[in-house]
Amino acid sequence: xxxKSFVPSFTNQHQGWLVLAMSSTLAGNLTVTGSVAxxxxxxxxxxxxxxxxxxxxxxxxxxxxxxxxxxxxxxxxCFLTQRV
Numbered sequence: 001x002x003x004k005s006f007v008p009s010f011t012n013q014h015q016g017w018l019v020l021a022m023s024s025t026l027a028g029n030l031t032v033t034g035s036v037a038x039x040x041x042x043x044x045x046x047x048x049x050x051x052x053x054x055x056x057x058x059x060x061x062x063x064x065x066x067x068x069x070x071x072x073x074x075x076x077x078c079f080l081t082q083r084v
Contacts, residue, residue, distance in 0.1 A: 003020055004020070007020065012079070015075070015079055018075060019072075019075060022068075022071045022075065023068060023071070026064060026067045026068050026071060027064060027068070029060055029063050029064045029067065030057075030060045030064040031056065031057060031060055032051075032053055032056045032057075032060075034060070038056075042056070
């Protein structure tokens with residue numbers, strides 16, 4: 001919600017909100033502390049295997065970058081087809 005003050009200055013506010021929502025949601029995969037769900041999974045997994053912050057980060061970074069790229073391409077395709 002820190003970035004919500006920037007959205008009114010965008011040319012297309014609807015697109016701005018979609019990009020902000022997508023990126024903030026998907027960025028939660030980046031680190032263990034990125035979302036409560038990540039913390040719960042790490043705590044539950046502790047019974048079988050300890051997952052360190054760095055181990056999680058090694059997986060979280062590529063997954064976050066890939067999902068952000070796919071999301072960006074999807075949103076770009078959606079908005080490009082609306083212009084035609």
